[in-house]
Amino acid sequence: MDQNIYQFIDVKRIEPTKKNINKRKKQFVEIYEDVSDKQAKSQADRCLDCGNPYCQWKCPVHNYIPQWLKLANEGRIIEAAELAHQTNSLPEVCGRVCPQDRLCESVCTLNDDFGAVTIGTIEKYIVDTAFKLGWKPDLSKVNKMGKKVAVVGAGPAGLSCADILSRNGVDVHVFDRYPEIGGLLTFGIPAFKLDKNIIKNRRTIFEEMGVNFHLNTEIGKDLQFSQLLDEYDAIFLSVGTYKSLIPQFHDPKLQNVTNALPFLVTQGYKNIGLEKQDYDLSQIKNKNVIVLGGGDTAMDCVRTSIRLGANSVKCIYRKDRETMPGSKQEVQNAIEEGVDFKFNLQPIEFLSDGETAHGVQFHKTYYDEIKKEFITKTDEIIELHADVIIVAFGFRPHNLEWLINHNIELENNGTIKVSKQHLRESQTTNSKVFAGGDMVRGSDLVVTAISDGRLSGKNIIKYLKSN
Ligand SMILES: Cc1cc2nc3c(=O)[nH]c(=O)nc-3n(C[C@H](O)[C@H](O)[C@H](O)COP(=O)(O)OP(=O)(O)OC[C@H]3O[C@@H](n4cnc5c(N)ncnc54)[C@H](O)[C@@H]3O)c2cc1C
Ligand code: SF4
Known part of the structure; x- marks a missing residue:
């Protein structure tokens, strides 16, 4: 036919x-x-x-x-x-x-x-x-290369680099400060988007492939970077970006204002049966929550708040709906789950008694067709009440003091400088050290971190063969 x-x-x-x-x-399970x-x-x-x-x-x-x-x-x-x-x-x-x-x-x-x-x-x-069906990668024909590589950070970039290295016979050791592999896959992205058993299963597969994980090990604190440089033939850095952006008017004394990550990471620990005290999740139940921001992290915060029993959840974005960076599908899921979106509101101040915030003040914004940008209307002030405020403004590279004195240069924005010429887009200014994922690109995506990890793995193999 x-x-x-x-x-x-x-x-x-x-x-x-x-x-x-x-x-x-009501559930932290894939929808x-x-x-x-x-x-x-x-x-x-x-x-x-x-x-x-x-x-x-x-x-x-x-x-x-x-x-x-x-x-x-x-x-x-x-x-x-x-x-x-x-x-x-x-x-x-x-x-x-x-x-x-x-x-x-x-x-x-x-x-x-x-x-x-x-x-x-x-x-x-x-x-x-x-x-x-029982499928697993078959590495039975891989010959050992006789080389040892350290990977710092077990997020998608680090795991993907380890994948390529182990498939090429390299002895790989992955270090992470967290108690489980996955980085933001485990501790950032909520379980209603990504079941945590998926990562657990991957850990088993990687371990069977010969990848060695050293968890609860923070480089620069529990183990010095200089020791890795002495003991390994090459190093791949993939520690992500963990400095939360905060509003200029933020007051750290306000108990009920939090950044997105401590909130999501605490829930991430809970989802894998562990405890973390960074945030008291019981604060959300029956409360009116405002999430500031319009990206995927904000979507994860609003949908997590719904599942924690919030009375109401508002997501406030400073531009319009069309410009909001959150994936359309995730915004739709959030609306279905009861999240109230408000657009064109620029936060200018927390309303508080000095200890507790009870709302947020905003200016309205509009799109100026001539200037081609969003403009704040300072003559109009809007106030919205909240019992809990979560700030989801994005992330920048965190401080990496332990890299200083090792000939690894940073860009002005704190990301790692990588070569655009030789071992393309992954070798740092120290030829033995490679880097990828969010710490090189700035906060981005899982799939781009995977792409960087794989490219770096291939570049490390070339480097090991020529040294
Ligand atoms: C809340 C949230 C939701 C997201 N949702 C999505 C999504 O739906 N889809 C998507 O494509 N992307 C999403 N992203 C982005 C995506 O998760 C990241 O771009 C990706 O995880 C970056 O991978 P990475 O390996 O570079 O870093 P990470 O995943 O951040 O991993 C870095 C690892 O390094 C470890 N580490 C840091 N410092 C040290 C140290 N000194 N010693 C040892 N270990 C260290 C950390 O513990 C962490 O495990 C989301 C991000 C956030 C924050
Ligand atoms: S972008 Fe690539 S990795 Fe991501 S879902 Fe599509 S095919 Fe898969």
Whole structure:
């Protein structure tokens, strides 16, 4: 029988079903149901194989998307998983947390008129199913290289570098100050977006591949960087960016104003059965919460507050809805869960008695068509009441005193300077030390951190072979 090349007209784009809203907003569990084999096959079959895979180019790790969609359609899941791992170290994570509407799916040929292929969902399906079938990376034919590399930071960048190094026979040691691997995958991104068992499973796989994890070990405190330089043949740095941006009018004495990260990290510890005292999560129950900011971190804070039993949750952004950086899908999920969004409000002050904030004062903003920017209207003041205020203004590189005196230069904004010429975009000014992820790019995405980690792993192999 002839193949139906117009299947994308007959078969519409179908997103995975979301769990019941009343249950979902009380639970720290992923909100999407798994797709059936039948649905995954028919959705994968919507790919036109258009011959010019823009999706592959837009994907930061350049996944072989049309090829693994075809394998998924044919039910050849193990081959699809093998192929997915040729370009991505954590495909099941990207399938869950990549902003596909800005990346691969945004350029799918079907996107404008028929709805893009559900690329992220199928990437997740392939790898989840392969794991259920017992698939694991096979390193039995890898020869030991006789070299030892230290990776500092077990976030997606560090894990991806470790993946490439171990597949090339390097003895890899990953150090992290946290008690579990994953970085922001474990302690930042909430469990309703990324189940923590996904990372636990990856840890088992990495350990079986021979990666050695040294957790609860902070470099610069528990172990000196100079010791790593003495003992290892090369080092990969991937410690992220952890300095929270705070408003100029912030007053640290205000007990009920917090930054996003201590709040999310405390919940992240709880999700894996550990305790952290950075923030008292019981403060949220029955309270009126205001979250300042409009990015994905703000979306995670509002949706976490809903699940902690807040009475009301408002998300306040200083520009308009179209300009808000939070992924459209996450904003939609937050609205469904009861979050009230307010736009064009620039915070100017906390209303307080000196110890406790009871609200925020704002100026209105509007878009000036001539100046092409948002302007604050100082003649109009709006006040909103809050019992708890969470600031989600983003992150900058934190202080890395332990790098000083090791010939590693920083850019003016505190990110690490990497070579644009030799071992491209990963070697620092100390030739033995490589770096990637948020600490080089500034706060970005999981998939770009993975891309950096993989590139650095390959560059480290070249460096080790020539030294
Ligand atoms: C709340 C939140 C939600 C996000 N949601 C998304 C999303 O949905 N999708 C998406 O694509 N991106 C998202 N991001 C961005 C994404 O998580 C990051 O871009 C990515 O994790 C960066 O990876 P990384 O490996 O560079 O750093 P991290 O993930 O930050 O990992 C760095 C690791 O280094 C460790 N470390 C730091 N200093 C030391 C030291 N001195 N010694 C030892 N270890 C150290 C840290 O403990 C941490 O484990 C989100 C970010 C945040 C904050
Ligand atoms: S890694 Fe991210 S951008 Fe690339 S195909 Fe997967 S979901 Fe799309």
